[in-house]
Amino acid sequence: MSGNTMTRRAMLAGVAGAAVAMAAPARAAGKQYGPGASDTEIRIGNTCPYSGPASAFSVMGLTHAAYFRMLNEEQGGVNGRKVTFISYDDAYSPPKAVEQTRKLVENDEVLLMFNTFGSPSNTAIQRYLNAKKVPQLFVASGASKFNDPARFPWTMGFQTNTRDEAAIYAQFIRKEKPDAKVAVLYQNDDFGKDYLHGLRDAFGADYQKLVVGEVSYDVADATVDSQVLRLMATGADTLLSFSTPKFGAQTIRKLADLNWKPMHLLCTSASSTSMVLRPAGLENAQGVISATYMMSPDDPAWRDHPDMIAWRAFMAKYMPGADTGNAGHLYSYILAQALQKVLENCGDDLTRENVMRQAASLKDMRVRGLLPGVALNTSPTDYAPVKQMQMIRFRGESWELFGDIISISRG
Numbered sequence: 001m002s003g004n005t006m007t008r009r010a011m012l013a014g015v016a017g018a019a020v021a022m023a024a025p026a027r028a029a030g031k032q033y034g035p036g037a038s039d040t041e042i043r044i045g046n047t048c049p050y051s052g053p054a055s056a057f058s059v060m061g062l063t064h065a066a067y068f069r070m071l072n073e074e075q076g077g078v079n080g081r082k083v084t085f086i087s088y089d090d091a092y093s094p095p096k097a098v099e100q101t102r103k104l105v106e107n108d109e110v111l112l113m114f115n116t117f118g119s120p121s122n123t124a125i126q127r128y129l130n131a132k133k134v135p136q137l138f139v140a141s142g143a144s145k146f147n148d149p150a151r152f153p154w155t156m157g158f159q160t161n162t163r164d165e166a167a168i169y170a171q172f173i174r175k176e177k178p179d180a181k182v183a184v185l186y187q188n189d190d191f192g193k194d195y196l197h198g199l200r201d202a203f204g205a206d207y208q209k210l211v212v213g214e215v216s217y218d219v220a221d222a223t224v225d226s227q228v229l230r231l232m233a234t235g236a237d238t239l240l241s242f243s244t245p246k247f248g249a250q251t252i253r254k255l256a257d258l259n260w261k262p263m264h265l266l267c268t269s270a271s272s273t274s275m276v277l278r279p280a281g282l283e284n285a286q287g288v289i290s291a292t293y294m295m296s297p298d299d300p301a302w303r304d305h306p307d308m309i310a311w312r313a314f315m316a317k318y319m320p321g322a323d324t325g326n327a328g329h330l331y332s333y334i335l336a337q338a339l340q341k342v343l344e345n346c347g348d349d350l351t352r353e354n355v356m357r358q359a360a361s362l363k364d365m366r367v368r369g370l371l372p373g374v375a376l377n378t379s380p381t382d383y384a385p386v387k388q389m390q391m392i393r394f395r396g397e398s399w400e401l402f403g404d405i406i407s408i409s410r411g
Helices: 003-013 055-076 092-105 118-131 162-176 190-209 225-232 245-258 273-280 306-319 327-346 352-359
Strands: 043-050 082-089 112-114 182-187 211-217 238-242 263-266 289-292 388-397 398-407
Touching: 043 055, 043 092, 055 082, 055 306, 055 327, 082 092, 092 112, 092 118, 118 190, 162 238, 162 263, 162 289, 162 388, 162 398, 182 190, 182 225, 182 245, 190 211, 190 238, 211 225, 225 245, 238 245, 245 263, 245 273, 245 306, 289 398, 306 327, 327 352
Parallel strands: 043 082, 043 112, 182 211, 182 238, 238 263, 263 289
Antiparallel strands: 289 388, 388 398
16 A cells, blocks of 8 residues: 555544534633644644655554544544544655655644654654644654753654653663573664663663663664674673664564574563564564553463454454554553543643643543553653553563552652
């Protein structure tokens, strides 16, 4: 399927009969509207890599479109207003993301931008959206810079940020293997370096004692085989992989080829069963460790949980034939629910300012698909909704939870 076809599908699926172009919204008594909102409609903007090197993540835009179509058909939208979800292809190109975002803000006049994918694209549009005072809500990136309300009050992340995630792994290593010899493989860009900085902060003065090797790779590299060999030569017994899916799969395969068996921790970005572990060979992925804040679609423990029953019913009706083993669908379902609740909390004040006020005042918000014990919390000084994770280990054909929920405290 072409990127253009998928883009049109994502854009039109959320409309569900709502008018795409409207006259200036009426202002009924007691109601306040900003661009993209009226008595009958809420316009939501998004860019997504429907083509290009990150097109595997196109499931996010498609799932959002399906969710808002369901919301319009089954619940009449949000507070009686149909949701028009307009999603364009950015091809994982920052210049393209800027072009498409400008189109969404200046031509389509969306109320907000929602869950744009990736650190590069979100970085490229962050200053523009903050200058225009347009909410850049629930950014699809774990970069810590998207939790900076003092400098960027219109930008909010969602998942546990990369530095906090690295700190969770450091805490786990200290507990499970206090005398570990740690090797670190990381992507040589903001994504990988953010994890590395988080690890350094968490280990503190013990960093030089615990970490025996750091090796980076570039996204243009064909493989990470030579990097894994160099790390093996350090004598490390613990490996941290701060990588994206392609290189996560390669690392697992290379470890098996070398018969090197360190305790292997994968960051969440490289923990997808469908995109990483299956391509690497499930037999090679046994015992790999990561962390999560959401249920796993392929974990039998959740098969009969009401949240997963509801999610599977949604997928069967609105995304028939889609791979329910791809956690990207569940992630997007969780994010769309969170946005729905923020918009519901806005009531009849659908201004951009109130959207940010409501997003910055989440109190123990639960949505389907989050792990039990995980809830969304924000404040005007803390724009990271997810502050809890739990460790997972791959066994057989699925991830298994172990240990307790780990909470991240912030001042």
